[in-house]
Ligand code: KIV
């Protein structure tokens with residue numbers, strides 16, 4: 310079996326997605342799940358982009374020890390220096406630097422020439438190599454870069470010390486055959502190619518990220534950049550779970566990823582939940598329907614023999630089909646067991662508080678689902694210094710003017726207000742705004758049910774503009790007016806925490 314290195318960029322390319330921003334605690338939770346699963350490299354952030362990103366790379370470097378921790382840097386001294394500083398506590402560290410190499414990037418982004426780009430690439434690699442041993446170089450937009458120039462850059466950066474060369478199809482443009490030929494071209498035309506590992510980084514703009522990654526592997530790439538659930542810029546990146554499972558299903562390819570596939574479902578839910586990114590129901594491997602057989606003919610076949618319609622045993626990806634239903638009668642132990650299966654580690658004190666909320670929810674809903682539990686666990690992560698909703702009463706209906714009264718608590722003080730609006734959410738938000746007197750503008754506002762049934766938990770996502778910046782808020786409750794106000798408050802807490 311050939312070893313394929315798994316480079317997970319959920320916390321960098323994935324976290325770049327609007328609305329997916331995480332706090333440090335959440336990033337550590339995901340990094341630990343990735344470590345447990347057995348990924349080889351965690352791209353923990355882009356330290357120059359913000360002080361928060363820098364601090365997160367530091368925190369992740371301290372929290373996990375098995376995988377290589379990687380930090381992204383453009384080809385500038387400042388970026389590379391900050392990346393190295395952010396990695397100071399990492400046991401195994403890597404700087405991932407690079408520059409655009411396609412004509413489009415050279416001409417329109419850098420107003421430069423191939424010669425200058427080559428020089429910058431070599432200089433940056435030399436500089437990074439002085440600070441860390443392990444340097445990965447990415448040729449941004451390699452998918453649209455002409456192969457001859459790509460080979461020149463790859464040869465030069467390997468000579469300058471790059472241990473891994475990354476060939477991103479940044480715009481998701483390539484067809485699988487083209488991408489495979491690109492990788493093959495490098496193996497045939499770069500004399501020192503065997504001194505480095507070749508990596509894929511495929512975006513999904515044409516729905517080909519997985520196919521292109523596979524083409525890269527088939528032509529010699531031995532590292533793949535992937536994300537959990539395939540999240541990432543625009544249409545996303547190649548999904549870790551898809552490549553890992555296709556290699557497991559096709560043992561004849563003789564590629565070993567070293568991933569503990571039974572941890573996939575928990576990691577997928579954790580990322581979806583913390584990043585506010587719902588998983589499409591028919592998503593391969595991790596979608597709600599991925600192992601659901603609905604037609605009578607299929608059900609009959611499955612009952613006779615699961616192999617008739619199932620190429621993957623759900624248990625192999627950590628989907629426990631015999632799960633215990635969590636209801637108001639379930640105890641602490643059952644809740645803790647479920648949380649652990651979902652990838653959430655908690656201490657006894659946290660379990661106690663989550664359990665109280667669990668009982669309240671279980672009284673409202675007959676069965677408490679995994680998604681509900683993840684939301685309860687997540688709500689306990691919010692800081693004590695933040696604004697909290699203590700009380701909300703909203704009245705609405707045909708022939709009456711909707712109105713709402715809310716009470717908020719902040720650092721030991723409480724504030725109450727009432728207002729009318731064109732609906733209960735509008736009234737509640739108007740009341741909220743009379744307390745929080747800041748110039749805020751609501752942009753996106755989506756309400757989704759989590760599963761089905763009128764007793765379901767409603768999830769609300771909001772974008773609130775404040776001082777020219779967009780802040781994302783999330784709320785979940787069986788009462789959608791409460792969920793909406795919680796989402797607004799979540800967004801307010803995000804900018805309040807920056808003002809402190
Ligand atoms: O898509 C891309 O080119 C990237 C690089 C920074 C690796 O994300």
Ligand code: ZN
Nearest residue numbers: 322479510542
């Ligand atoms: Zn990317």
